[in-house]
Amino acid sequence: MAAILRIPEKSGNEIRLAHKFVNSNVQIETGNELLLEAEGKKIDAPNTIIKYLVNKSKSELLGADKAEQAQVEEWLSFCNQSLRGVSKKEIVSNIEKKINEHLSKNTFFVGNHLTIVDVVVFGLLHSHSKSIKVNSAPNTLRWFDLIQNVVIKANNLTEEFPLFEINLDDVPEPVAPEPAKKADKKGADNKKPEGNAPAAAKVDDKAAPNAAQQQGAKPKKEKKKGEKKPAAAAPAESDQHVFSRIDLRVGYIKSCKAHEGADSLFVEQIDLGEPEGPRTIVSGLRKFYTVEQMENRFVFVVANLKPANMRGVKSFGMVLCASNAEHTAVELLEPVSTNGLKPGQRVVVDGIEGEAMESLPPKKKYWEAVQPDLNTKDDLLAYYGDKPLIVKTESGESIQLKAVTIKNGGIS
Structure with missing residues (x-):
């Protein structure tokens, strides 16, 4: 059966562009939801669909080596x-911030050559091209013009993705930051800052009334009534991979009971290796398991979600399950082996490092960004994209996660 890709009419521009750019032979149809049916699989995660299309035609766009491939994964996330x-x-x-800053030092997103990241980001930003302003995002604008020439114009895709007129004469060249000058030890405190540059230090003349006079600094200017303080600069956004922010851990269900106020819910006590004891976690699994099947087994838990009230019981995490597309089959993920497995051990992906956040801020939607790329494949093993989820034991053994029967399913 030929592969079919269904894309909603008013979304998925980046997927359409990737499909056309790699000359994919996958048939495209308009559908209510994004879905790729190929080789007996149903895939609904945008990044997994894009990587499938690229792998079949131009796999080099996924990175020239492992380091570049990891960067491609990060940018797709x-x-x-x-x-x-x-x-x-x-x-x-x-x-204006993350993208413009990155492109101030790079011609392309990864490896200073075209990758699928450039194609995907262009497809996502094309409808926002009028928002790329020369005064606030000159590097993004310069990159945008490059991609619309080497990807769109060079491949006769201007009908689907009209060119955006850019006058590069108006785009300033990137300015290399000037190295900070070391202050002269003797006269540093007497030198007046030029222009709008802030003084190196502020002297509290209430706490030390003679300090300003001794150092030759001007007296502190009194704040006028109603005058607002300048806003503090926002902290720089971390480049940490989004997957590493998620705290996935080994858990062990000590006990389980039916939720008294909901027919579909269990209330579990799950050991995560924490000194304060097991956590209360609520799961909607009564349709698929009995109490006896739930108890005394290893599971895997998303441990840093914001606690949620589930019909009067507060839940402090979520157990990971594989499911088919229709959610008529749902299975707890389990370890391939329990040898050396302990509650509290972290679930990781090789090549993605970083400390998990103590608590995921709901507005950032980090879990929502990771979850669509979690899946099982024909071997029943659990993956993030195409990389297996593993637990590394104290002995150095890597234990993989698996479903019992669900192949090519989603994980949530």
Whole structure:
């Protein structure tokens, strides 16, 4: 059966562009939901669909080596987190900050050559091209013009993706930051800052009334009534991979009971290796398991979600399950082996490092960015994209996660 890709009419521009750019032979149809049916699989995660299309035609676009491939994964995750399904305000903010800053030192997103990241980001930003302003995002604008020439114009895709007129004479060249000058030890405190540059230090003349006079500094200017303080600069956004922010841990269900106020819910006590004891976690699994099947087994838990009230019981985490597309079959993920497995051990992906956040901020939607790329494959093993989820034991053994029967399913 030929592969079919269904894309909603008013979304998925980046997927259409990737499909055309790699000359994919996958048939495209308009559908209510994004879905790729190929080789007996049903795939609904945008990044997984894009990588499938690229792998079949131009796999070099996924990176020339492992280091580049890891960077491609990071940027595709960024697209999921910060450019898909978010407000225009957030997209413009990313255009002007993270993207513009990265492109101030790079011609392309990865490896200084074209990768699928450039194609995907262009497809996501094309409808926002008028928001790329020369005064706030010159590097993004310069990159945008490059991609619309080497990807769109060179491949006769201007009908689907009209060119955006850019006058590069108006775009300033990137300015290299000037190295900070070391202050002269003797006269540093007497030198007046030039222009609008802030003074190196502020002297509290109430706490030390003679200090300003001794150092030759001007007296502190009194604040006028009603005068507002300048806003503090926003902290720089971390480049940490979004997956590593999620705290996935080994858990062990000590006990389980039916929720008294909901027919579909269990209330479990799950040991996560924490000194305060097991956590209370509520799961909607009564349709698929009995109490006896739930108890005394290893599971895997998303441990840093914001606690949620589930019909009067507060839940402090979520157990990971594999499911088919229709959610008529749902299975707890389990370890391939329990040898050396202990509650509290972290679930990781090789090549993605970083400390998990203590608590995921709901507005950042980090879990929502990661979850669509979690899946099982024909071997029943659990993956993030194409990389297996593993637990590394104290002995150095890597234990994989698996479903019992669900192949090519989603994980949530």
